[in-house]
Amino acid sequence: xxxxRAWLIDPAPRSxxxxxxxxxxxxxxxxxxxxxxxxxxxIIVALLAAAALAPWIATHDPYAQNLAGRLQPPLSPxxxxxxxxxxxxxxSRLVHGxxxxxxxxxxxxxxxxxxxxxxxxxSGYFGGIVDTALMRLTDIFLAFPRLILALAFVAALxxxxxxxxxxxxxxxxxxxxxxxxxxxxTVRGADFIAAVRLQGAGAGRIVVGHVMPMCVPSVIIxxxxxxxxxxxxxxxxxxxxxxxxxxxxxWGLMIASGRKFLFEQWWVxxxxxxxxxxxxxxxxxxxxxxxxxxxxxxxxx
Amino acid sequence: xxxxxxDDLHVTFxxxxxxxxxxxxVSLAVEVRESYGLVGESGSGKSxxxxxxxxxxxxxxxxxxxxxxxxxxxxxxxxARRVQMVFQDPYASxxxxxxxDRTLGEPLAIHxxxxxxxxxxxxxxALADVGLDAAFRFRFPHQLSGGQRQRVAIARALMLxxxxxxxxxxxxxxDASVQAEAxxxxxxxxxxxxxxxxMVSHDLAVIDHMCDxxxxxxxxxxxxxxxxxxxxxxxxxxxxxxxxxxxxxxRIAAAE
Numbered sequence: 001x002x003x004x005r006a007w008l009i010d011p012a013p014r015s016x017x018x019x020x021x022x023x024x025x026x027x028x029x030x031x032x033x034x035x036x037x038x039x040x041x042x043i044i045v046a047l048l049a050a051a052a053l054a055p056w057i058a059t060h061d062p063y064a065q066n067l068a069g070r071l072q073p074p075l076s077p078x079x080x081x082x083x084x085x086x087x088x089x090x091x092s093r094l095v096h097g098x099x100x101x102x103x104x105x106x107x108x109x110x111x112x113x114x115x116x117x118x119x120x121x122x123s124g125y126f127g128g129i130v131d132t133a134l135m136r137l138t139d140i141f142l143a144f145p146r147l148i149l150a151l152a153f154v155a156a157l158x159x160x161x162x163x164x165x166x167x168x169x170x171x172x173x174x175x176x177x178x179x180x181x182x183x184x185x186t187v188r189g190a191d192f193i194a195a196v197r198l199q200g201a202g203a204g205r206i207v208v209g210h211v212m213p214m215c216v217p218s219v220i221i222x223x224x225x226x227x228x229x230x231x232x233x234x235x236x237x238x239x240x241x242x243x244x245x246x247x248x249x250x251w252g253l254m255i256a257s258g259r260k261f262l263f264e265q266w267w268v269x270x271x272x273x274x275x276x277x278x279x280x281x282x283x284x285x286x287x288x289x290x291x292x293x294x295x296x297x298x299x300x301x
Numbered sequence: 302x303x304x305x306x307x308d309d310l311h312v313t314f315x316x317x318x319x320x321x322x323x324x325x326x327v328s329l330a331v332e333v334r335e336s337y338g339l340v341g342e343s344g345s346g347k348s349x350x351x352x353x354x355x356x357x358x359x360x361x362x363x364x365x366x367x368x369x370x371x372x373x374x375x376x377x378x379x380x381a382r383r384v385q386m387v388f389q390d391p392y393a394s395x396x397x398x399x400x401x402d403r404t405l406g407e408p409l410a411i412h413x414x415x416x417x418x419x420x421x422x423x424x425x426x427a428l429a430d431v432g433l434d435a436a437f438r439f440r441f442p443h444q445l446s447g448g449q450r451q452r453v454a455i456a457r458a459l460m461l462x463x464x465x466x467x468x469x470x471x472x473x474x475x476d477a478s479v480q481a482e483a484x485x486x487x488x489x490x491x492x493x494x495x496x497x498x499x500m501v502s503h504d505l506a507v508i509d510h511m512c513d514x515x516x517x518x519x520x521x522x523x524x525x526x527x528x529x530x531x532x533x534x535x536x537x538x539x540x541x542x543x544x545x546x547x548x549x550x551x552r553i554a555a556a557e
Contacts, residue, residue: 012436019400019439191394199408200381213398
């Protein structure tokens with residue numbers, strides 16, 4: 001253990017891998033100093049574990065109906081979070097719903113920020129007419145409220161998780177493009193960019209290899225902070241019946257179906273609501289912590 | 302024929318809607334293996350001349366020739382192989398998220414030179430050439446001191462084995478003790494590799510130490526051309542050069 005530690009904090013690393021691992025270790029130490037960020041990380045790890053181990057953690061089949069035992073209150077025997085209007089176990093549905101939530105989150109994170117990063121850096125680096133064209137396009141997408149635009153896309157493409165993800169990704173990229181462009185504008189005039197240009201590097205190499213690494217931290221922070229919004233939008237689409245379709249145990253959909261009994265059987269809508277709340281909080285706390293770790297302004301010394 | 306010829310160079314920037322005439326008709330010629338200095342106070346246009354050679358400043362008149370050939374409007378890879386530059390601020394000229402290895406390997410990667418183990422060998426050799434241990438290879442710039450960073454920047458400029466090195470106040474951001482080391486390193490590298498230097502400084506003492514000939518600049522114009530012997534004899538015609546010289550000797554006397 002101490003050998004590994006010494007290897008990580010070695011001031012003269014012997015390989016690029018060791019240098020990168022050392023940087024990650026220092027970042028982790030900074031993150032570990034922030035208890036709230038650790039709580040956030042714990043929540044995300046719990047979400048990942050629930051999704052990975054869903055069949056073992058769940059006490060029942062999430063689709064198994066039992067009309068005799070419908071609308072059981074929490075802490076009733078065998079159903080510690082109660083049952084919904086078809087007698088399905090809410091705990092099992094929540095655990096299986098974690099998979100859907102993660103699926104949506106993962107698909108959005110590999111699309112929207114990447115698109116935003118490319119558009120933002122290209123726009124900021126080239127400037128001029130390219131910048132004007134791309135940024136006006138960004139403005140058009142930014143001018144629409146996200147949920148409304150997502151609604152329009154889903155209405156056009158048809159309901160379903162994949163289309164909901166596509167709609168969210170299409171509406172989520174503009175802020176990343178803005179962040180990346182702002183960051184690009186601050187570095188494009190830097191001497192280290194002038195130096196690599198002077199070495200004969202082409203625009204593609206400069207944007208991908210030299211500009212993007214400077215923008216990635218801000219974009220990652222933004223993504224973690226936006227994750228709560230993405231989950232809420234996905235849940236919102238599910239709630240409106242435009243995202244996941246019944247009988248999928250999607251959290252937004254579960255809230256929608258519990259709405260009818262909110263006053264008498266409050267737990268049917270409240271439990272998935274709490275799950276969304278906790279996961280959103282986890283991403284927000286982690287995002288705040290990551291900002292301290294990754295922000296180039298606080299990290300450069 | 303001179304290696305670098307600058308003929309009646311004019312550079313005009315657009316700043317806040319108004320044109321700024323930074324260089325107003327400067328001519329000079331740098332011979333092969335010569336070390337040539339440009340000296341003047343800040344804002345005199347001396348750094349702008351270096352940037353104009355590299356294509357980083359808008360040339361509005363005159364010509365820059367290397368080996369008698371006018372430069373193409375866009376500097377190509379061939380130009381990069383012949384001319385490299387060391388920037389003033391080593392804190393700004395190294396990519397903060399690249400290791401020394403990546404920084405030094407990048408010029409080789411761009412030009413498709415020395416792959417794999419050979420590239421690693423050349424990087425270690427380049428570090429040794431500027432007096433840095435191989436242990437620095439995988440460090441990030443923030444793990445280096447100012448002097449070490451400037452050595453890395455010099456090593457990077459030499460990776461492509463250029464014949465001309467443009468030096469933009471290469472030591473002004475360094476401590477006095479490190480300055481002398483960096484200047485001696487540059488002198489040694491010039492002698493070893495037969496480099497041609499075009500060096501900019503506001504410090505006449507640095508230029509006097511490093512350069513065979515120099516041009517004194519003020520407000521975008523060349524005030525006077527001097528060689529080393531004339532400077533030693535205090536044989537200068539322009540009153541501005543005399544002022545600059547007096548200020549430098551006073552400062553050196555005060556320091557001693």
